[in-house]
Amino acid sequence: MLQENLKSQKEKKVGILGAHYYLWYGRPTFPIIGGGVWRSGYTNQPVLGKYNSRHSGVINQHIGWAQEAGIDFFAINWHDSHSWDDITLKDYYLPHKATAEIKFCIHYDSSLALNIFKNPLSYDFNDKYSPNKTKGEKFLEDFEYLADNYFNHPQYLKINGQPIVIIYIARAFKNNSKYFEQLKVNMQKRNISLFLVADVVCWAGVKLTKRNLSYIWDKSPKEVINILCQVINRLFLSKYEDDIYLSKYFKGITGYNMYSVNRTPDFLKNVDKIYQKFYNYGHSNNLHFIPTITPGYDDRNLSGLNRPILGRKDGGFYKDFWEIAEKYIDPSLKMALITSFNEWHEGTEIEPSREYGTKYLKLTRLLKNKN
Numbered sequence: 001m002l003q004e005n006l007k008s009q010k011e012k013k014v015g016i017l018g019a020h021y022y023l024w025y026g027r028p029t030f031p032i033i034g035g036g037v038w039r040s041g042y043t044n045q046p047v048l049g050k051y052n053s054r055h056s057g058v059i060n061q062h063i064g065w066a067q068e069a070g071i072d073f074f075a076i077n078w079h080d081s082h083s084w085d086d087i088t089l090k091d092y093y094l095p096h097k098a099t100a101e102i103k104f105c106i107h108y109d110s111s112l113a114l115n116i117f118k119n120p121l122s123y124d125f126n127d128k129y130s131p132n133k134t135k136g137e138k139f140l141e142d143f144e145y146l147a148d149n150y151f152n153h154p155q156y157l158k159i160n161g162q163p164i165v166i167i168y169i170a171r172a173f174k175n176n177s178k179y180f181e182q183l184k185v186n187m188q189k190r191n192i193s194l195f196l197v198a199d200v201v202c203w204a205g206v207k208l209t210k211r212n213l214s215y216i217w218d219k220s221p222k223e224v225i226n227i228l229c230q231v232i233n234r235l236f237l238s239k240y241e242d243d244i245y246l247s248k249y250f251k252g253i254t255g256y257n258m259y260s261v262n263r264t265p266d267f268l269k270n271v272d273k274i275y276q277k278f279y280n281y282g283h284s285n286n287l288h289f290i291p292t293i294t295p296g297y298d299d300r301n302l303s304g305l306n307r308p309i310l311g312r313k314d315g316g317f318y319k320d321f322w323e324i325a326e327k328y329i330d331p332s333l334k335m336a337l338i339t340s341f342n343e344w345h346e347g348t349e350i351e352p353s354r355e356y357g358t359k360y361l362k363l364t365r366l367l368k369n370k371n
Contacts, residue, residue, distance in 0.1 A: 026052030201255025
């Protein structure tokens, strides 16, 4: 299906378009608080109001809007079996008849999957996830669950028969090799070969601001060393081969969101440079580059009113971002991602809002089909 789609759209730069999608809306917090994730703070006002991701009408509307926008698949955020999001996906979203109209894949959120309550935050696969389990073992358990429940679903997105999984913050992984070797063995037992995409596209180096210095000052010596190692990795892309064996275990590279609190000046100009750098690296190492496009960024109601934003400029920012991304579309894959369809907390959504109506759905279709 994917290859047929690419052949029918081979004159276009973007042959298949995905959008990051979240099923966490309506998830309860504490009973005495209520409101779920909507209480966390969000920027724009959804046309559907404070909806519940499990409602049939919401699922139907979202898929209808995605089709209007020319979106071919949702990259669905996932972090744990039997979580709210997992149950929503398995028992509410996938059984809905409208899902026959759109593909999906898993966006494995390692920041949540490998860190209980995010404390301590670590991506070392040999570190403890729980008293009786390493983070690497948790990772393997998660993928066995995903294989048994999702990878063989008829709507799961596959490339040359391989289920695609996007792994968030893969750039920070450590001591992952033996677990990835075991992952291949576990999948082979199920006759599955994975198309893994690593979230590694990010800024190089670090800016010495008061905020960054205070952040480092509060960390333990071990954590500071880990931070410095990550900075070095970003400076020399070859370190990814030494640390996470990037081209050995992954088929593609991407970056979920290029926003950084210290990188808003000349943002798109610098994104162009970063995308070129990683595109060239991917081309040299047999890795497909998948650019991500965002309409803007504004998480001030979540993270504080003093946060810098990436203004939408009445759609101008989105158009300019598309032009940059199109320069780095992998001609053998022709895939791009949008961040996001409905991440309301960070103000990256293209889902219709009271502020913008269906503007970004229409823009998405226009930009995808213009070539």
